[in-house]
Amino acid sequence: MREEDLNDELASHLEFQVRKHMAEGMSESEARRRAGIEFGGLDLAREQCRDADPWHWLDASRRNLRHALRALGRSKLFSLVAIAILAVGIGATVGTFGLVDALLFRPLAVPRPYELVRIASLQKDGRLRQLPSTILDPLKSSTWLSGACGFNTGYEGGETNGTITPIGILGFTGDCFRTLGILTQLGRPLGPDDDHASAPAVAVITADLWRRAYGGRADVLGQRVQMPGSAFTIVGITEDRFAGLLLGFPAGIIVPLHQEPSETGMVGQQVWWSVNVIGRRAPGVSAKQAAAGLAAQSGWLLEQSVPPRFGAARRQQYLASHLATAPAANGVDYFIRNRFGQPLIAVFGICAAILAIACVNLAGLMLARATRRRREVAVRLALGASRAHVAGILALESALLVAAGAALGVVVALALDRVVRAEGAQMFGNFDVRLGFDSRVTLFFAALVLAIMLALAGASAWQARRLSQLGSLHQGERRVARGHSAAQRLLIAAQIALTLALVTGAGLFGASLRAFYNLDLGVNTRHVWDVMLASHPARYSHFEPGPYYRDLVRQVETIPGIRSAVLADFVPFYTTGSTLPAAVVEGAEPGVEFEAAVDTVTDGFFRLMGMRVVEGRDFRREQPNGAEPEAIASQSLAEHLGGASALLGRHIRVGTAAAYQRLRVVGIASDTQLSLANPNETHPFAVYINSWQHPESQAGYPVLLLKTAGGEVPSAMLRQTVDRAGREYVERTRSLDEEKDGALIENRVMAYLSGAFGALALVLAATGLFGLLSYQVASRTGEIGIRMALGARRGQIQWLIVRQIGGLVAGGAAAGVALAIFESKAIAGLLFGVRAGDQWLLAGSLVLLAATALLAAWLPARHAASVDPLMALRHE
Amino acid sequence: MPPASRLDLLQGTLDLLILRTLQPGPMHGWAISERIQQISEDVLRVNQGSLYPALHRLEHRGWIQPEWGVSELGRRARFYRLTAAGRKQLEREAGNWARLAGAIGRVLEMA
Numbered sequence: 001m002r003e004e005d006l007n008d009e010l011a012s013h014l015e016f017q018v019r020k021h022m023a024e025g026m027s028e029s030e031a032r033r034r035a036g037i038e039f040g041g042l043d044l045a046r047e048q049c050r051d052a053d054p055w056h057w058l059d060a061s062r063r064n065l066r067h068a069l070r071a072l073g074r075s076k077l078f079s080l081v082a083i084a085i086l087a088v089g090i091g092a093t094v095g096t097f098g099l100v101d102a103l104l105f106r107p108l109a110v111p112r113p114y115e116l117v118r119i120a121s122l123q124k125d126g127r128l129r130q131l132p133s134t135i136l137d138p139l140k141s142s143t144w145l146s147g148a149c150g151f152n153t154g155y156e157g158g159e160t161n162g163t164i165t166p167i168g169i170l171g172f173t174g175d176c177f178r179t180l181g182i183l184t185q186l187g188r189p190l191g192p193d194d195d196h197a198s199a200p201a202v203a204v205i206t207a208d209l210w211r212r213a214y215g216g217r218a219d220v221l222g223q224r225v226q227m228p229g230s231a232f233t234i235v236g237i238t239e240d241r242f243a244g245l246l247l248g249f250p251a252g253i254i255v256p257l258h259q260e261p262s263e264t265g266m267v268g269q270q271v272w273w274s275v276n277v278i279g280r281r282a283p284g285v286s287a288k289q290a291a292a293g294l295a296a297q298s299g300w301l302l303e304q305s306v307p308p309r310f311g312a313a314r315r316q317q318y319l320a321s322h323l324a325t326a327p328a329a330n331g332v333d334y335f336i337r338n339r340f341g342q343p344l345i346a347v348f349g350i351c352a353a354i355l356a357i358a359c360v361n362l363a364g365l366m367l368a369r370a371t372r373r374r375r376e377v378a379v380r381l382a383l384g385a386s387r388a389h390v391a392g393i394l395a396l397e398s399a400l401l402v403a404a405g406a407a408l409g410v411v412v413a414l415a416l417d418r419v420v421r422a423e424g425a426q427m428f429g430n431f432d433v434r435l436g437f438d439s440r441v442t443l444f445f446a447a448l449v450l451a452i453m454l455a456l457a458g459a460s461a462w463q464a465r466r467l468s469q470l471g472s473l474h475q476g477e478r479r480v481a482r483g484h485s486a487a488q489r490l491l492i493a494a495q496i497a498l499t500l501a502l503v504t505g506a507g508l509f510g511a512s513l514r515a516f517y518n519l520d521l522g523v524n525t526r527h528v529w530d531v532m533l534a535s536h537p538a539r540y541s542h543f544e545p546g547p548y549y550r551d552l553v554r555q556v557e558t559i560p561g562i563r564s565a566v567l568a569d570f571v572p573f574y575t576t577g578s579t580l581p582a583a584v585v586e587g588a589e590p591g592v593e594f595e596a597a598v599d600t601v602t603d604g605f606f607r608l609m610g611m612r613v614v615e616g617r618d619f620r621r622e623q624p625n626g627a628e629p630e631a632i633a634s635q636s637l638a639e640h641l642g643g644a645s646a647l648l649g650r651h652i653r654v655g656t657a658a659a660y661q662r663l664r665v666v667g668i669a670s671d672t673q674l675s676l677a678n679p680n681e682t683h684p685f686a687v688y689i690n691s692w693q694h695p696e697s698q699a700g701y702p703v704l705l706l707k708t709a710g711g712e713v714p715s716a717m718l719r720q721t722v723d724r725a726g727r728e729y730v731e732r733t734r735s736l737d738e739e740k741d742g743a744l745i746e747n748r749v750m751a752y753l754s755g756a757f758g759a760l761a762l763v764l765a766a767t768g769l770f771g772l773l774s775y776q777v778a779s780r781t782g783e784i785g786i787r788m789a790l791g792a793r794r795g796q797i798q799w800l801i802v803r804q805i806g807g808l809v810a811g812g813a814a815a816g817v818a819l820a821i822f823e824s825k826a827i828a829g830l831l832f833g834v835r836a837g838d839q840w841l842l843a844g845s846l847v848l849l850a851a852t853a854l855l856a857a858w859l860p861a862r863h864a865a866s867v868d869p870l871m872a873l874r875h876e
Numbered sequence: 877m878p879p880a881s882r883l884d885l886l887q888g889t890l891d892l893l894i895l896r897t898l899q900p901g902p903m904h905g906w907a908i909s910e911r912i913q914q915i916s917e918d919v920l921r922v923n924q925g926s927l928y929p930a931l932h933r934l935e936h937r938g939w940i941q942p943e944w945g946v947s948e949l950g951r952r953a954r955f956y957r958l959t960a961a962g963r964k965q966l967e968r969e970a971g972n973w974a975r976l977a978g979a980i981g982r983v984l985e986m987a
Contacts, residue, residue, distance in 0.1 A: 009905065009954045010928065012947060016906035017924075019949065040925035048929035054936055 086405025089355035091412020096348040102433040109241035111181040118328035119277040121321040130274040135305035144293035147179035150275030159226035160213035167252035187236030195256040203232035209252035226537040247333035363459040364771030372778040391464040395457035406449040496812025499761040503845040504820035506758035509751040515833025522672035524610025525736035531704040534731035546695030569600040572674040573739040580655035596685040615644040616667030619690040631663035636683035766856035773860035788869040798861040895966040902957040
């Protein structure tokens with residue numbers, strides 16, 4: 001029923017009553033007074049009428065909602081700060097939960113994933129190693145397994161529909177689809193009949209590749225995917241939920257293992273492959289029983305599966321393998337969990353802790369706000385509102401804040417996911433995880449928001465009840481004030497300590513990152529780009545690398561805008577070049593070896609990288625007939641071996657490859673750091689080998705290094721040139737500065753994360769202080785009024801308030817300094833170029849903290865000083 | 877002439893009285909309270925503050941049906957009409973009341 005209708009009805013009743021009394025002879029005003037008294041509380045009647053409606057709560061909540069929105073709108077700063085803190089806290093917590101879930105806990109999208117068990121060779125360092133596929137047949141006879149299969153993983157550019165796209169590859173033995181229970185939504189799965197060298201080359205593609213490369217068209221069956229070395233006819237599409245078996249790296253194409261080109265480039269030459277073995281436990285067999293089953297069979301299994309063509313030594317080694325089972329519900333992981341598992345959980349813990357602190361502080365702020373509104377509460381109660389109603393209004397306001405924060409938190413979480421995916425892809429090429437709000441993350445999000453809502457709304461409601469109970473008592477205000485302060489103060493002091501530690505940590509990581517970027521690497525990376533070339537899948541044929549690349553480099557150098565081009569076998573700062581044992585061939589004592597980074601480059605490499613050939617000469621593009629294989633040594637290496645002039649002209653050997661056993665040193669190059677893995681190694685030993693003299697080494701993963709005239713790489717022309725040369729395409733082009741960024745990803749993440757956490761902690765500590773003091777000011781308004789009436793000046797009042805947090809901040813900061821020193825010792829291993837106990841950093845953090853605390857205290861202090869003594873005393 | 881004493885309504889009996897009063901035909905709130913007072917010869921007095929919540933309660937139970945009409949004073953007024961469900965409810969409650977009153981009467985006579 002509408003509000004006006006109810007008013008009309010009651011008014012018409014009163015009108016009748018008035019008329020009746022007037023008819024009895026009363027004056028109109030007397031009649032009205034009488035009618036009013038007889039009727040009793042009009043508001044009460046109205047309220048009771050509303051309550052009679054079983055749907056009245058809906059109407060009432062709309063009214064309350066409007067009211068709450070108005071109230072929040074009145075204190076905009078409070079609302080904005082609260083929403084922002086909640087958004088960041090909830091977003092970060094939910095975002096990291098999504099990551100933790102995706103990388104550590106999410107099971108494979110196959111039926112009954114927890115039955116899956118990995119069987120592998122357990123290494124001494126605890127890692128699991130693949131097994132030869134020959135073990136599958138004997139393994140299948142085990143009674144504790146209902147099935148077993150093997151697969152390997154890969155990643156190549158493939159041609160679909162005329163365009164080349166990066167594709168994750170799964171090579172399956174015939175039983176994998178059945179054992180794992182992967183279903184196809186279109187076409188058929190692969191079976192044992194497909195896994196033969198003589199069978200036609202067929203493949204199942206994942207729904208992901210199907211959408212990406214074929215737009216999800218139904219006529220894709222029968223089409224061909226050209227992979228390097230062979231073309232596969234598509235016979236099926238997996239169901240949508242199946243993303244692959246390798247953690248972090250989605251699959252695109254699934255091919256029979258026998259159809260995979262082996263290392264020789266020929267199909268079907270091998271008779272066994274190294275595979276990840278996965279079995280499904282037979283019904284009723286526990287993980288423990290499976291492990292026991294494997295242990296009992298281990299010797300026999302190894303005996304039965306020694307791969308053919310193993311020599312005696314390798315056979316012995318293989319028979320000594322230690323077979324073990326491991327849970328495989330989450331698929332197979334090569335390094336993600338090892339490298340990021342612990343840090344991720346730590347970050348999630350920090351996020352959750354910060355969110356918890358944020359909620360406690362928000363509750364403090366709300367307490368202060370409710371206390372300041374005690375008059376409003378008193379008025380509402382006096383007007384006949386029930387206590388529950390008043391509590392409900394305050395609770396609704398907090399619930400609204402949480403809802404707004406949660407909504408923004410979703411945006412924050414999604415943004416975080418995008419950053420992680422982009423950074424992951426930047427670092428590992430085809431890294432991708434399905435993040436975002438799947439059912440588990442949504443559930444966690446809902447539970448989290450509900451918990452926060454209940455906690456904050458509960459705190460508000462509780463405070464409202466207290467206020468309504470104490471509403472009329474003057475003493476009450478102070479009693480309320482004293483009730484919380486001890487616990488609250490302790491909490492805030494702890495926060496200040498934590499904040500100082502976090503801010504100091506952020507400073508350390510930031511300084512460390514800056515030190516990395518300021519490092520003199522001995523190269524000039526300005527305008528230098530690297531171009532990774534990949535074999536064109538359809539043009540995979542025999543060719544002569546030497547003349548081919550000589551031509552390519554020459555062609556690339558004619559592109560306008562490109563100054564010079566060099567062919568190398570590594571990407572500076574991205575790939576870790578090989579470090580090999582080396583020695584001087586003649587004159588030195590036998591057995592005196594040294595480790596050196598060995599890079600194969602063509603002529604012009606040193607000029608392009610801004611290095612110098614300090615003695616001797618650079619490589620030449622054309623080699624005279626019968627020229628000896630050449631090498632150039634780094635300055636530090638030359639000094640180690642007795643000086644540049646002593647080394648020039650002598651021979652060194654590198655590694656074990658036959659071609660590198662006698663290299664004539666023709667030049668000495670200036671020292672450089674081309675990897676940031678060991679930043680303290682500023683003068684690494686290096687041997688550069690003339691790539692033109694070893695054309696067989698060029699065909700692996702060739703990299704073009706380009707120096708432009710100043711702009712970006714003219715990529716269209718470059719693509720054309722590479723394409724015209726015939727067998728390759730440009731897989732990726734990046735500047736060396738980008739490669740440096742990529743190499744520093746962990747340092748950057750730590751610097752940014754710790755910076756974000758530090759800033760958040762500062763904001764939180766500030767809100768905590770602000771809440772505490774606002775509450776004090778609100779509770780002591782009367783006292784402040786008296787002081788001002790007695791002649792206290794504004795400055796004195798402000799000092800009275802600010803003074804309160806002096807001890808608190810000092811105590812917290814002292815604990816924080818101890819914590820920060822402890823922390824900087826703990827993270828010293830992650831730092832570079834900055835002293836762990838840097839007192840300037842610590843001092844800077846202290847100043848920042850003190851400034852924040854003062855600002856947080858100043859606002860309530862200003863509020864206290866603006867108290868009108870007359871108003872304050874009137875209420876006393 | 878004020879009566880010797882006025883009785884406050886027993887809890888729950890107000891609903892019964894409203895339903896009974898509406899039996900002859902639709903009426904608005906004030907008329908209902910006047911009618912109860914009149915018929916009871918001023919012994920029963922309806923607390924006007926609780927009349928309307930009771931009316932709204934009965935309405936939401938589906939026993940009476942409101943409709944807007946024009947009152948004797950020419951104002952918009954809400955008239956309440958007994959529904960079929962309300963008639964049944966009235967019979968039930970009237971029966972209950974008669975049994976209760978009879979029982980109390982017997983106890984008072986015999987004890």
